Amino acid sequence: MFRRLGISVYPDNSVFEEDLAYITFAKAQGFERIFMSMLEVTQGKAAVAEKFSKIISAAKALSYEVILDIAPNIFDELQISYDDLSFFAELGADGLRLDAGFDGNKEAKLSFNPYGLIIELNMSNDVAYLDNILTYEANEPYIYGCHNFYPQEGSALPLAFFNSCSKRFKKHGIRTAAFVSSQVATGGPWDINDGLPTLEMHRHLPVEVQAKHLFATGLIDDVIVGNAYASEAELVALGQLNRYQIAFTLDLLPTANPVEQEIVLENQHFRRGDITSQMVRSTQVRKDYKQENPPHDNEQIFQVGDIVIGNDQFGKYKNELQIVLEPHRDERKNKVGSIQKDELILLDYIRPWTKFRFKS
Template sequence: MFRRLGLSVYPDNSVFEEDLAYISFAQMQGFERIFMSMLEVTEGKQAVATKFSKIITAAKKLGYEVILDIAPNIFDELGISYDDLSFFAELGADGLRLDAGFDGNKEATLSFNPHGLIIELNMSNDVAYLDNILTYEANKPFIYGCHNFYPQAGSALPLDFFNACSKRFKKYGIRTAAFVSSQVATGGPWDINDGLPTLEMHRQLPIEVQAKHLFATGLIDDVIIGNAYASEEELIALGQLNRYQIEFTLDFLPTVNPIEREIALDNQHFRRGDITSQMVRSTQVRKAYKESNPKHDHDSIFQRGDIVIGNDEFGKYKNELQIVLTPHSDTRKNKIGSIKETELVLLDYVLPWTKFRFK
């Protein structure tokens, strides 16, 4: 399934002109979907319609898919029924995210709404929620899944629980989404905002590393920025992200030579299928590069995340590139640099035959 970038806007807590500038710049960076919260509406049906239709219309002109986040109290607030979703269709929305669930049959019935609205389900529960809905013969192409975000520090999901929840959706081929958090944005739905990630381990990480991790799990199709507004630098970094394979940020040593730099940066790497626990081996490059590679930075203990390349003393393995997984020493290898420390978590996703690159 193709992968997308998304962002969030909060019309009840923002100014239209600022929202428009934000989504316009993000669209130029390749963003394609918008999460738009309706959980805070209090102004009545007509005022809500005017406010939301304005930003949704602008978003649709930019090519965005717009999903509205709603809860049962919104229907009471607006005086509308779950059996008639025309209000949201008339706003121009593409779908509704149900913050709270029903009995399974209700969600399945909603997926056949005459307006073709997508029904997005809450993924952040490790229960057979989706299975129940699908047993009621839901309109599967119109079912999405999306995790929650968590404004309070310490309250977001641990990785193992996130994996279990996500696998329940991914096994059925449902489009999935999760949130990353800008390190500068302060906007959100509530008065507490310690960042808006899905995973607690992401809360203090650079936003592009959060996104790399979510894509690397193979469980998430859409990565959405939870808080607003992310900086232009963050939007650009996400726009430049390789969504389909891990691309490690490599901090070179000043002693790296031109051949080693070319081997690292200018080649498609993949891990050998017959793996070892000591290192990730990219072996094809040694067949293409026969040039001499004198020794340098070869006599220390290599640490996890170090990048090494075989030197002239390594015989047939000269110019083979390796990523160190467990500490070891070998004077036949030159250390050329290290993977950025915040990205070391990505090493867990380099499996047999996994493709990867460096930048």
């Protein structure tokens, strides 16, 4: 399934002109969907319609997919029924995210709404919610899944629980989404905002590292920045991500010679299928590069995340690239750089035959 990037806007807590500038810049960076919260609406139906239709119209002109986040109280506030979704269709939305669930049959019926609105389900519960809905013969192409975000420090999901929840959706081929948190944005739906990630381990990481991690799990198709407004630098960094394979950010040593630099940065790497626990081995490069490689930076104990390349003392293994997984010493290998500390979490996703790249 194609992977996408998304942003969030909060029309009840923002100014239209600022929202417009934000979504326009994000679109230029390759963003394709918008999460738009309606949980905070307190005005009447006419005022809500005017405000939301204006920003949705602008988003649709930029070819965004727009999903509105709704809860039962919104229907009461706007005096509309779950049995008639015409209000949201008239706003121009592509779908509705149900913050709260029903009995399964209700969601299945909603997926057959006459307006073709996508029904996005809450993924952040490790129960058979989706299975129940599908039992009622839901319209599967119009069912998405999206995790929650968590404004309070310490309240977001642990990784193991996130994995379990996500696998319930992924096994059915449902499009999935989760949130990452800008490190500078302050906007959100509530008065508490310690960041808006899905995973607690992400809360204080650079936003592009969070996104790399979510994509690396293989469980998430759409990565959405939960808080607004992410900085232009953050949006650019996200837009430049390789969404389909891990591209480690590398601190390259100045002593790395030109051949080593080319081996590291200019090649498609993959881990051998017959793996070892001590290192990730990229062996094709040793077959492609026969140049001499004198020893340097080869007498220390290599640490987890170090990038080493076989030197002239390593015989047939000269110019083989390895990522260190367990500390060890071997003078037949030159250290050429290290994976940045924040990205060491990505090493868990380099499995047998996994493709990966480096950038400096």
